[in-house]
Amino acid sequence: MKVPTLAELTARGESPEVVFWVGCAGSFDDRYKRVTRAFVKILEAVGTKYAVLGTEETCTGDPARRAGNEFLFQMQAMNNIQVLNGYGVKKIVTACPHCFNTLKNEYPELGGNYDVIHHSTFLQQLIAEGKIKISDASSFKGKKVTYHDSCYLGRANAIYEAPRAVLEALDVDLVEMKRCRTTGLCCGAGGAQMFKDAEKGKKEINIERTEEALSTGALTIAVACPFCMTMMTDGVKNKEKESEVKVKDLAELIAEAQGLT
């Protein structure tokens, strides 16, 4: 499988239906690289004409902006917008809610106007269009799964149902945590917390959230964000439950159900 870059497509005089914005975690974090690959396999399997930016992609600037460094954020944003506008990009899909939020809500004011969609919504659409068919013999059928809302999808952008619709399509037994949707508890990594230690307190946020997820009795914790993935995985390890309880991204679950792994 050869992942097409936007540069190659453009050189051939072609343009993709959608640009897959991989994000820094999706590019560099070993765990999330698996999600990136799972999503690419899905794109290939359904025959979506896509492309990635490859080495031309850079950080959206999200953590810089949230940590207060507006200069750095805008430098990153302007550079990315120049690249995207240079290619005439219209539609972007990304598996990172932070990239999603920044590209969708914060780039327009700086001259970057794209139709930006998170991969949970994208997957939901593929399922609705019948491009992804889950067979009755789905390996997830009836399995207990809990979904951890990402703040940047949920409260930040009011996307609560798309990820759940993807899980329902897998016919899983979706068990909700008490704090879900609008009252979902953060994993602790947003707002640039991913890049520093937590302030002094009595507990780590991800432990609090992991305990809540484990208390549902679900053996799969579904996530839709690279930072949530890290925090929940660490939380499960901290509770020494990693052999029974798996933290999985929605794209991985779909890819597995499709036998794409």
Added chain:
Amino acid sequence: MISQLVFILTLAVFTFFIRKRILFISRGIRLGKEVTLTGSVNERIKNVLLVAFGQKKMFKRFIPAILHLFIYVGFVVINLEVLEFIVDGIAGTHRIFAPLLGGFYGILMNVFEFLAVAVLMACVFFLVRRNVLKVPRFWSAEMTSWPRLDANIILIVEIILMVAILTMNAADQLLQTQDASYPQTGTLFFTSFLIPVLQSFDLTNLIIIERFAWWFHIVGIFAFALYVTYSKHLHIFMAFPNTYFARLEPKGQINNMPVVTHEVKSMLGLAEASNTNAVPGRFGAKDINDLSWTNLMASYACTECGRCTSECPANLTGKKLSPRKIMMDTRDRMEEVIKSMDAGGPGLSDGKALLGDYITKEEINACTSCNACVEACPVLINPLEIILELRRYVAMEESGSPASWNAMFQNIETNFAPWKFSTGDRFNWANELK
């Protein structure tokens, strides 16, 4: 005649002091920066109707929402009766609307009494929740002695005012049977239970009781109205403008800084020729005048209910950050600055600032920008906006961000990723697919 003069004088004195206090607060709010309102007016009006008038967000927690609804409806409706009090007070009449409204007056009085009893009960429940059940959000760190006392004063005063109005009605019921000059109201359901208590008093004493309760209630209302302007209870008015001016953008979107856009564009050679020589102000916020006037107004719309703090992941796990404290500190600093300015003092240049003297870096650094506080607020206050402005000041004016954040900034500058990975390796994830 004398009583009319006394009433008018009392009304004038309270109007004077309330007006003075309103001007004081508006001077404070106007210290904030201008904001450009975006989005549709309809959307804003919808927020006022649903969230402020309709109490929509209160109902995320049902029990306090119902109790609060009684007090809210009671406040709005019983104020119609206060209108009659004021007309009677000025004109020297007694229940001027009774003959005009006929039988309907009695119905209205029964409704008012029902609400008075409901308010009374709700206030008792609230006192129990605060002081006996000790609901944790009323006892966290920033709920020091004054905020706790303030809350109790409000509830107790409301109970006393309701008792006054019920006593007055009960005495009036008896007077109607003994003196034909008292307009007939018909039977009032709730106060009929109080009549046995008052039955032993003679006519003179009943008149004294009725008059005392009347004066107590109306002067109590005036005094309470003045007190409200010094109290968290000001939310009863400020919630309305606050829901109107609340941001309409998606919660995840952080306000842009056009000043920075201009500078970055000129650095990249993208800037349009601009003849604005305006010196950019401070980047981010160090003190209240760096915040927007809507942020400052929001601090007066806060009634310290603590729903924000009770859902804040940082606060839940024992960090110092409390979104409620951010709003309380903003308000307290504003009060301090205006007081100083009014006294001819240094005002903003008193050597203190919101950041440092009120809110510490440890607090703002703990925020995950998860928007739980914003979502939780029943009147659409946004503590996150203030936190992010303070962080901007620390990062851009002081270079005082935590060391790991500075390292992250450096990584983005040099490797275009927040981690220390080389740009050339960015596409390596695809190698395993080949």
